[in-house]
Amino acid sequence: MAKEDPTWQELFAAATDALKAWRASHPEATFNDIEENVDDELARLRAQLLQDLAHASPAADWRGQDRENRPVCPDCGAPLQANGEQVRRVMTDREQEVALKRQQGRCGQCGRTFFPSG
Numbered sequence: 001m002a003k004e005d006p007t008w009q010e011l012f013a014a015a016t017d018a019l020k021a022w023r024a025s026h027p028e029a030t031f032n033d034i035e036e037n038v039d040d041e042l043a044r045l046r047a048q049l050l051q052d053l054a055h056a057s058p059a060a061d062w063r064g065q066d067r068e069n070r071p072v073c074p075d076c077g078a079p080l081q082a083n084g085e086q087v088r089r090v091m092t093d094r095e096q097e098v099a100l101k102r103q104q105g106r107c108g109q110c111g112r113t114f115f116p117s118g
């Protein structure tokens, strides 16, 4: 089994370690320099939290759900069939990329494809 993604605690510990190491090697850093570094580290954490929390939504992956729990076609109301996963990349502030995986749906009745909200 592949190693699991780092937990938030591990990411936070890595961020604070990086900040401490940076500070130790920059004894002359100004308050603004320190603030800039803290913001950069927090931005990475923030992006990871956003990505993980976005995927925690049941709407993010509805494959294998019972028909009545699946999103329905807005045109004809038939339950959607999973039609493959797509990744949408969004940039947060401070230019952190978040990869949002979304399941595309296809209506078995009218053939329309789209991404259910979630």
Ligand SMILES: [Zn+2]
Pocket (backbone or CB within 6 Å): 073, 074, 075, 076, 077, 078, 107, 108, 109, 110, 111, 112
């Ligand atoms: Zn339809």
